[in-house]
Each structure stands twice: as C-alpha cells, then as structure tokens.
Amino acid sequence: MTTPNTVFRAVRIGLRLSQDEMAQRIRDAGxxxxxxxxASKRLVQRWESGDVRTPRPVYLRALEAVTKLSADRLGFESVNLPPARVTEDGSGGHDVTRSQPDGRPAPAPAPLGDDYSGVWLSHYEYFSSSRANTFSGLHHVLLRHHGNRITAASLAGASSNPDSPLTLDLTVDRNVVTGTWTEQTADAGYYRGARYHGAIQLLVDPTGRLMTGKWVGFGKEFDVNTGPWELRLLDRSTAEEVLRRYSVAPEVPPSA
Structure with a gap:
C-alpha cells in the first residue's frame, strides 16, 4: 500500500498550479x-499518490528549479543529484557531463523559479526602549530581481512614517533571502533624521508571494536589536500606473 505524498501536493496547491500546469512548469524548467x-499530468499524479517515491534526477532538478525546494522538502526520498548533463554540442541530453574548456566540471545552473520583481508591502516590528512599546514600520517597496540579486526601495510617500525611505540589498539562494537594510528617518520625526541599518534574512513560502524572517541592527546605545520582518506581494507589475497607485502610506495589515 502506497503512502500519498501530501507534502508535494501541498506545495503544488500553494503555488496555485493545477497538475497540468505543474507538469508544464517542469518541462519549461527542463x-x-x-x-x-x-513531465505530464499523469506523472504528477503518480508523484502525489506515492506510486513514485524517487523521481529520476532529470525531473528532480527541474522540480527543485520550479519550487526552490530540495527533494526531501518536497516529500520525496532524499537523494544526491548528479550534475546535469548535456550533449557534446551543448544542446542537451544525458550522455556527456557538462564541463568547462579546461575540463573542470562547470558550475551547476542557478535555480530558476519566480521573478520576485513587483510591488511588495514591507512590514517590520521594533521595540522602542525609550517609549516602552512595540511599533511597526510599513513601506510599499519596489523589488527588482536580477539573477540571484534583489534590490528594493520604498516608493515616494509610501511609508507609515513620513519621509523615512527604506532600501534593501538582497541575495537569493533557493527559498532563502539574505542581505542588508537601510532606513533614513525623517528629520522632523521621533528619531530626528537618524540613519539605521542592519542585516535581514527571510524565507520565501512555496507560493513565492510571502517572505518572512528577522532583522538585526544596532540601537541608539549600540545594543543589538532584532524583530520580525515580512514582505508580502501586492502586484507583480512595475508599470508606472501601478507604482503611482502604491505611492501612498500603507495600511497596517489585519494580522498586525
């Protein structure tokens, strides 16, 4: 009796893909x-039903590219994937291991997956010792994704604290996003134009629409502070009319 792979099914549903669409994404990644x-709808059904517990490496590499998750995190039996192979003319196939001109194995291809470019809601929380309370910082930010790098900047007028622009410089490694943040507070605000910066690490959920994690930074007394940070996708478009629509102070999310 086979055990259904409910983990892989949950990831597919989280990506909002039908079985046909998942198969197409896997073919595209390949x-x-x-x-x-x-890859076909029938093959995806066999993975989800548990009939196939360990897909062939050619499928696993494509699956990891689509989902940005390793085989074991997709509910499959853990395997050590061999490198992708190409034909001697570099056009594809499975006969000759990819290599560089000097004979050394070439680096593995960068993970594929979603392009995170778009407008996102940035929401972090911090504790103010001088006010003995926890506060939120919210910005509408524009993310631009190039290769494994993401740069982000808050839109004009799109901060819960007026005139407090935020920038992020991030690196993507599958579903882990790591980098730095900088915020310039308003001259007329509580922090009187102070510039704060620090590090941030986020995990991307399987849908590619939410990043959650923690920030770390220094306080006024040079103590190390930390707190939660979330990025939530609002619109994948970067068209001018979309940017104008989000160039307003964000509202506090219902869950905040």
Missing part, C-alpha cells in the same frame, strides 16, 4: 536547464 523532460 528546457531552461538544458535537459528536456517529458
């Missing part, structure tokens, strides 16, 4: 990786 595959 093409991009230089090793085409024949």
């Amino acid at each position: 093409q991009a990786l230089g090793e085409p595959n024949d």
Whole structure:
C-alpha cells in the first residue's frame, strides 16, 4: 500500500498550479536547464499518490528549479543529484557531463523559479526602549530581481512614517533571502533624521508571494536589536500606473 505524498501536493496547491500546469512548469524548467523532460499530468499524479517515491534526477532538478525546494522538502526520498548533463554540442541530453574548456566540471545552473520583481508591502516590528512599546514600520517597496540579486526601495510617500525611505540589498539562494537594510528617518520625526541599518534574512513560502524572517541592527546605545520582518506581494507589475497607485502610506495589515 502506497503512502500519498501530501507534502508535494501541498506545495503544488500553494503555488496555485493545477497538475497540468505543474507538469508544464517542469518541462519549461527542463528546457531552461538544458535537459528536456517529458513531465505530464499523469506523472504528477503518480508523484502525489506515492506510486513514485524517487523521481529520476532529470525531473528532480527541474522540480527543485520550479519550487526552490530540495527533494526531501518536497516529500520525496532524499537523494544526491548528479550534475546535469548535456550533449557534446551543448544542446542537451544525458550522455556527456557538462564541463568547462579546461575540463573542470562547470558550475551547476542557478535555480530558476519566480521573478520576485513587483510591488511588495514591507512590514517590520521594533521595540522602542525609550517609549516602552512595540511599533511597526510599513513601506510599499519596489523589488527588482536580477539573477540571484534583489534590490528594493520604498516608493515616494509610501511609508507609515513620513519621509523615512527604506532600501534593501538582497541575495537569493533557493527559498532563502539574505542581505542588508537601510532606513533614513525623517528629520522632523521621533528619531530626528537618524540613519539605521542592519542585516535581514527571510524565507520565501512555496507560493513565492510571502517572505518572512528577522532583522538585526544596532540601537541608539549600540545594543543589538532584532524583530520580525515580512514582505508580502501586492502586484507583480512595475508599470508606472501601478507604482503611482502604491505611492501612498500603507495600511497596517489585519494580522498586525
């Protein structure tokens, strides 16, 4: 009796993909990786039903590219994936291991997956010792995703604290986002134009629409502070009319 792979099914549903659409994404990833595959709706059904507990490496590499999750985190049996293979002319296949001109193995291709460019709601929390209370900082930020790098900047007038622009410089490694943040507080605000900066690390959920994690930074007395930080996708478009629409102070999320 087989055990259904409920983890993989949950990831697919979280990505809002039908079984047909998941199969198409896997085929597209295979093409991009230089090793085409024949993923089908029936194959996705067999993975979810548990009939296949360990997909072939060509499928696992494509699956990891689509979901940004490793095989074991997709509910499959853990395996050590061999490197992708290409034909001698570099056009794809499974006969000759990819190598550089000097004979050394070439680096593994960068993970594919979602482009995180778009307008996001940035929401962090911090404790003010001088006011003995916890406060929120909210910004509408524009993310631009290039390769494994993300840069972000708050839109004009789009801060819960007026004139407090925020910037982020991030690196993406599968579903882990790590980098730095900088915020320039308003001259007329409580912090009187102080500039704060620190580090941030976030995890991307399987839908690619939410990043949650923690920030760390120094306080006024050079003590190390930390707190939760969340980025929530609002609109994937970066068109001018969309940016104008979000160039307003954000509202506090219902869950805050």
